[in-house]
Amino acid sequence: EKGGYEHFMLKEIYEQPRAIKDTYRGRLLRDEGIIKMAGVEDNMKKFLNADRIIIVACGTSWHAGLVAEYIFEEFSRIPVEVEYASEFRYRNPIITEKDVVIAISQSGETADTLAAIKLAKEKGAFVFGVCNVVGSSIARESHAGAYTHAGPEIGVASTKAFTTQITVLSLIALRLARAKGTMSSSDYRLHLQELELIPGKVEQALKVNDHVKEIAKEYLLSTNCLYLGRGYNFPVALEGALKLKEISYIHAEGYPAAEMKHGPIALIDDRMPVIVIAINRGHYEKTVSNIQEIKSRSGKIIAVVTEGDTTVKGIADHIIEIPDTEEAFSPLLTTIPLQLLSYHIAVMRNCNVDQPRNLAKSVTVE
Ligand code: F6R
Numbered sequence: 050e051k052g053g054y055e056h057f058m059l060k061e062i063y064e065q066p067r068a069i070k071d072t073y074r075g076r077l078l079r080d081e082g083i084i085k086m087a088g089v090e091d092n093m094k095k096f097l098n099a100d101r102i103i104i105v106a107c108g109t110s111w112h113a114g115l116v117a118e119y120i121f122e123e124f125s126r127i128p129v130e131v132e133y134a135s136e137f138r139y140r141n142p143i144i145t146e147k148d149v150v151i152a153i154s155q156s157g158e159t160a161d162t163l164a165a166i167k168l169a170k171e172k173g174a175f176v177f178g179v180c181n182v183v184g185s186s187i188a189r190e191s192h193a194g195a196y197t198h199a200g201p202e203i204g205v206a207s208t209k210a211f212t213t214q215i216t217v218l219s220l221i222a223l224r225l226a227r228a229k230g231t232m233s234s235s236d237y238r239l240h241l242q243e244l245e246l247i248p249g250k251v252e253q254a255l256k257v258n259d260h261v262k263e264i265a266k267e268y269l270l271s272t273n274c275l276y277l278g279r280g281y282n283f284p285v286a287l288e289g290a291l292k293l294k295e296i297s298y299i300h301a302e303g304y305p306a307a308e309m310k311h312g313p314i315a316l317i318d319d320r321m322p323v324i325v326i327a328i329n330r331g332h333y334e335k336t337v338s339n340i341q342e343i344k345s346r347s348g349k350i351i352a353v354v355t356e357g358d359t360t361v362k363g364i365a366d367h368i369i370e371i372p373d374t375e376e377a378f379s380p381l382l383t384t385i386p387l388q389l390l391s392y393h394i395a396v397m398r399n400c401n402v403d404q405p406r407n408l409a410k411s412v413t414v415e
Contacts, residue, residue, distance in 0.1 A: 056402045058204035058296070062388050063255060066248040068199040068209040069381065072216040079241045082234075084224040088177065088193040095175040096225055099149040101128040103174075105137050105165040106153040107412065109207035109291065113214035114153050115284035116380045120218060123377060124232055124240075125225040134161035135415065138168050146173035151218075154178070155202055155210035156411035157185020164415070166190055179217050181210050195221070204403045205410050206296050208388050211288060212251070212381050219244060219378065243375045247382075250372040254385040257369050261386050264351060264367050265393035268322045274301040275313060275348075278326035278383070279336055285326055285380045289387035296395040296405050306339040319347040324390070325365075326383045329355035330376035340364050351390075353383050 054060035076086050089096065102121060104114035111133055118129040132142075134152075138161060144150070150169040154162045157180035166176045167190060178191030181199050188194055197213035223240055226232035232240075268274070274293055278286035287303035294301050304313055306325065317323065323343050327336045337360055343350055344364050352365040355373045362368050369386045395402045 058402050061204050061208045065209050065212050066252045068213050069216050070248045071198040072213040084220050086195050088195045089224050092193050100147040102149045104131045104151045105134040107134050107159050109211050110153040112284045112288040113211050116215050117218035119281045120222045120377050124222040126231040134165040138165045144169050144172035144174050148174040150174045151177045152187050154187045155181045157182045157187040158411040158413050160413050160415045205408050254371045254382045257386050261389040262393045269394050269397045271322050275323045276303040277306040279306045280331045282326040285383050292391040296402050297398050306336050317346040317348040322349045324351045326353045327361050328379050353386050
């Protein structure tokens with residue numbers, strides 16, 4: 050049932066082009082120039098009247114929420130707060146009837162996320178669930194929602210759930226942008242078109258696999274690892290670090306690239322691999338200067354760059370090239386090599402990739 054792959058995790062990484070397509074199928078109607086999602090359409094007033102959106106989630110789903118924060122604020126100009134469900138629920142949070150609470154959960158069974166939405170409902174907020182497992186508790190407790198349609202995710206380390214969550218949230222943000230007029234119609238069409246190209250680009254990004262495996266060989270004995278990114282790719286840095294930690298047991302931390310000089314830079318020496326997402330969009334030059342700072346302290350740089358990049362190529366120890374896309378959708382591509390890197394390092398360290406120690410697929414107790 051692993052479809053010829055050695056592990057479920059690898060199978061699920063490779064399923065992402067198909068999974069993302071299934072997520073937008075029937076929802077993204079490019080020819081008509083519309084996005085159709087019943088859960089959003091039926092509750093448009095709630096979304097349009099919302100003072101803010103509060104996203105609650107845990108782990109990888111929380112990282113998808115952070116990416117969504119950038120996307121919602123940019124596209125739809127609605128203030129977004131992203132909360133760890135476990136912190137939110139115990140903080141006596143301020144929630145009103147004008148809040149829209151979006152719960153993100155692959156399993157739909159995470160205890161803290163479920164408790165957070167129950168609390169939000171009691172306080173009168175509108176609760177929207179983004180789940181993968183159909184009929185799960187969070188899906189049932191939500192007022193409305195949208196499934197990710199990623200198919201069953203068996204590997205404990207979440208991969209295709211993450212990219213399909215971002216896909217669903219992008220669709221919602223685009224739909225709201227259209228309704229609110231916060232995005233020009235030409236930009237809107239451009240984004241619909243680009244989102245439709247993502248599965249093909251993910252397919253292309255997956256071709257880095259052999260190259261990433263070679264890089265993995267050089268770093269499998271590392272004890273620490275730093276992941277850096279800016280903007281939309283800051284949460285991807287967090288996710289890359291989480292993936293490495295959970296399956297290879299190497300200590301890793303993700304940071305916004307600019308925060309490096311506020312502390313983590315002290316850790317950098319010639320035994321510290323630093324994975325930097327340095328795509329040719331957004332604040333590229335700023336990221337390049339961060340890479341130079343790492344280089345001058347002898348850190349080992351593994352950079353994820355846009356294909357054809359020449360600047361970073363001259364500085365980094367390794368570059369991994371991925372296709373170009375709109376910056377907002379770049380997490381769907383930049384995350385691919387990071388998933389593969391942690392996968393190969395974990396396999397080479399003889400770790401149980403699909404069932405890492407101490408972890409469970411759904412955390413149904415707090
Ligand atoms: C990481 C991972 C966990 C989950 C978290 C939330 O790879 O799998 O961090 O993302 O436990 O789970 P869901 O999305 O099922 O609520």
